[in-house]
Amino acid sequence: VARKLRFLRRRSLEFNAEMNASMNETLNVSGALLVKLFGREKREMAKFADDASRVRDIGVQSAVVSQWFFLSLGIVSAIGTAVVYWGGGHLVLTGVFTIGTIVAFGAYLTQLYGPLISLTNAPVEFAQSMVSFERVFEALDIPTEIKESPDATSLPVAFGNITFDHVSFSYQEEYGDQQWGLTEVTRLGWGADRTTLLKRGKKSNGNGESDVMDLVQEQATDQRWALQDVNFTIEPGELVALVGPSGAGKTTITYLIPRLYDPTGGHVLLDGHDIRSLTLQSLSNNIGMVTQDTYLFYDTIRNNLLYAREDASDAEMVSAAKAANIHDFIAELTDGYDTVVGERGYRLSGGERQRIAIARVILKDPQILVLDEATSHLDSLSEALIQDALQRVMQGRTSLVIAHRLSTILAADKILVMDKGRLVESGTHVTLLANGGLYASLYETQFRNETDVERMKEVEEI
Structure with a gap:
């Protein structure tokens, strides 16, 4: 259950991020003007409805899985209580236990189920919380491109002499086995495989989108x-x-x-x-x-x-x-x-x-x-x-x-x-x-x- 909810939580955050990105693009001044100029209101409304429906569906799915989990815990506690009173009633009739002993067993069992349910629920909540931490650490782990030297010198007032000495620059500079700059972002989740995602986390849709990205990257390599x-x-x-x-x-x-x-x-x-x-x-x-x-x-x-x-x-x-x-x-x-x-x-x-x-x-x-x-x-x-x-x-x-x-x-x-x-x-x-x-x-x-x-x-x- 924890793995399933963790997966659903991750997908929910991705879908929410995609919907918010669409809203930011199309509802700002420039985006809204572009939509009106090209008459794409219906297209953008359909696109937003699709994004919103995916957020809704993943939310409903998460709620159903959670409710089934808590329902299972409730059924287990109810069955346990029923077994105690059914078995205890039989033992009372045979004279093995008294009624007070059975009532005490029922009270103890009720007090025992509360901590057990909490302990059972803790790993589930922890797994869902870790997804949020993963996304935070993804941002925190992005390397700083421009770092100030620890012994950097302050220049209060510059004279204004500027010299470029054999300067070369590439927007696709490589750091070890990774590429940064105008390339697709590689996102790494805890325990996840290395996956290169397209815009807004969308993978290849089977319509040749990945082939287009490969072509763009080949052209970028030629013009690096x-x-x-x-x-x-x-x-x-x-x-x-x-x-x-x-x-x-x-x-x-x-x-x-x-x-x-x-x-x-x-x-x-x-x-x-x-x-x-x-x-x-x-x-x-x-x-x-x-x-x-x-x-x-x-x-x-x-x-x-x-x-x-x-x-x-x-x-x-x-x-x-x-x-x-x-x-x-x-x-x-x-x-x-x-x-x-x-x-x-x-x-x-x-x-x-x-x-x-x-x-x-x-x-x-x-x-x-x-x-x-x-x-x-x-x-x-x-x-x-x-x-x-x-x-x-x-x-x-x-x-x-x-x-x-x-x-x-x-x-x-x-x-x-x-x-x-x-x-x-x-x-x-x-x-x-x-x-x-x-x-x-x-x-x-x-x-x-x-x-x-x-x-x-x-x-x-x-």
């Missing part, structure tokens, strides 16, 4: 290197632009600088220190980053800005908002800085979220700025405002920008051109165009149209 032998140096105060086709490794470079990942090979140096020898807090204090996906908490604009520096004054917060050219917009809102932005900031436009994110990093006042496609979601007017603000903010700071706009590239002191994880070109706009390499090709296909549009605007203004 996100960066290969990358070498460059950014001097303090320089503005460096990262360009290249999609999947070239630009974002990976920006993730290695604040040590969101450790390089598989080579070294990332900050002011001559390997970043693995520095404390994580000092890295965080010296590096400010605006990521591809601007994330705002379901909170007020004020609290989202103060997340960068909780001790910042209102004057400093307003100054940062003005530098990002978002203060005027906030001032026009009914609640001003106390306006709630909604889940992930959905009540704001993409450009407004972007400018709030930039104001947040300005308020942090780091020595190093990393802007990962920070201007890619802005209209022309917003981009002009942001470019003007960033030119002031970047003065005296080391800045690395993933650039998709020609104006950002032309303002850079140095351009790094990435392709398939390798640094293929480095230099200024003029020199790279003269070389006729990948940058010149990207300029012709991606940036030349931008130049033509700017010229047309100038003609119209004249």
Whole structure:
């Protein structure tokens, strides 16, 4: 019974986790919008009904097994009591026992059944509880990828010199006989066999899903290197632009600088220190980053800005908002800085979220700025405002920008051109165009149209 209930308990937790994951995906702002845009309401309702029915069925099955177990214990105690009185009555009639002796036996037997039932039930409850502990320990046993060295050095104020020394990186780095990164998670239960589970614990459904996963893993093995032998140096105060086709490794470079990942090979140096020898807090204090996906908490604009520096004054917060050219917009809102932005900031436009994110990093006042496609979601007017603000903010700071706009590239002191994880070109706009390499090709296909549009605007203004 304990084994059966343990199995049912484990399946119940898995089904509940799967149902909650479906709810989180489809009922958040982005998921609900996607469902409506593609008209998949009935499909999602049927999917949720299926998940909920499995949770219900496994709950009913667990309850039935438990009740049968307790029913069996009750029947045993009832039969025992009946046997005592039936046999005792016969012995009383034959004069062997007195009535008082039989009544005493019945009382003793009742007192004995309580502890016996409790002792019998303890292993069952323990087995079910162990399933919860297994899932907790699964999370606790996940190895920490980024560890701070016990003798790590604190860097109060960085000068901003960044060096990539033969850096290679793979999202599928192997640790012993296991793989971590963009691979399927291997879950290990106590006493369970090693099993690779698909998304949300679903195994192969017989429709070729496992074959698809094998194909994806084979392709991932062929493309395992996100960066290969990358070498460059950014001097303090320089503005460096990262360009290249999609999947070239630009974002990976920006993730290695604040040590969101450790390089598989080579070294990332900050002011001559390997970043693995520095404390994580000092890295965080010296590096400010605006990521591809601007994330705002379901909170007020004020609290989202103060997340960068909780001790910042209102004057400093307003100054940062003005530098990002978002203060005027906030001032026009009914609640001003106390306006709630909604889940992930959905009540704001993409450009407004972007400018709030930039104001947040300005308020942090780091020595190093990393802007990962920070201007890619802005209209022309917003981009002009942001470019003007960033030119002031970047003065005296080391800045690395993933650039998709020609104006950002032309303002850079140095351009790094990435392709398939390798640094293929480095230099200024003029020199790279003269070389006729990948940058010149990207300029012709991606940036030349931008130049033509700017010229047309100038003609119209004249």
